[in-house]
């Protein structure tokens with residue numbers, strides 16, 4: 001399994017299928033986590049950064065988080081491959097343009113992408129076609145549980161999960177729905 | 191500033207007055223300023239007071255900015271410039287400074303009520319487990335599934351009586 005095989009297929013959300021896919025193009029849930037024993041990436045040394053990568057890559061491959069998935073070393077990947085990953089919404093631009101040890105675990109159906117060493121140590125994304133927030137949310141939660149059972153995430157009783165950017169602190173979860181809006185605007189539903 | 195006096199429009203404006211109440215600036219020559227009852231001494235006192243306020247504000251900010259996380263060494267100033275923190279401990283080191291920011295981002299809430307990590311803290315895990323069991327029990331009762339309710343109640347009792355984790 002490699003990027004070449006991915007390139008020959010299209011991700012599920014690209015089919016334009018799924019519930020309410022005439023209006024909702026995709027449902028995405030993202031989650032941010034950091035390892036408690038490492039500094040955030042802003043101050044991490046390159047050794048620490050490599051350490052985070054190693055610990056997370058191991059945990060992903062040893063749990064259901066990495067089931068049916070393969071790991072791409074983004075630092076070693078060619079510019080073209082990085083661009084391909086950005087276009088497929090599997091990594092962020094920030095991740096493609098970044099520096100140092102980093103990677104992404106991608107499930108074969110392209111539904112799940114787990115970025116290592118983006119803004120936070122761990123960024124989990126699940127993306128599906130149509131309106132499927134519930135199933136997308138529970139898949140993200142499963143990944144979180146599987147990894148959280150092995151790893152100590154940075155957590156504060158008052159604030160919740162700790163993230164590099166204080167506005168993401170708490171659940172560390174971001175939900176987004178990409179919708180086709182003109183029809184809605186026309187009927188004044190929003 | 192080489193502008194002419196706004197009043198006589200002849201002499202060079204050397205008195206510059208910021209009218210705080212009317213939020214406007216006026217530039218007058220010394221003669222017109224005197225005629226209008228603006229005494230230079232008074233105006234310099236005002237400037238001095240404003241300057242002192244300014245310095246106090248600046249040094250206050252500097253004191254905040256110089257706060258440093260003992261673990262990663264990042265200063266609050268560095269955080270302000272980058273928008274990103276240096277390590278998890280920063281939430282401890284800068285807590286009072288960060289809370290207003292977090293509050294704004296979360297529409298006023300600063301107490302995390304969501305999921306708790308399973309591996310990080312056994313006590314938290316137990317609390318979460320208890321809460322989940324109670325919820326399941328309530329659901330079973332609501333659905334009149336008494337068999338499941340009895341089983342959940344036993345589990346709950348067992349967990350509640352267990353040594354605190």
Ligand SMILES: [Zn+2]
Nearest residue numbers: 195198219222
């Ligand atoms: Zn004048």
Ligand SMILES: [Zn+2]
Nearest residue numbers: 259262277280
């Ligand atoms: Zn720190």
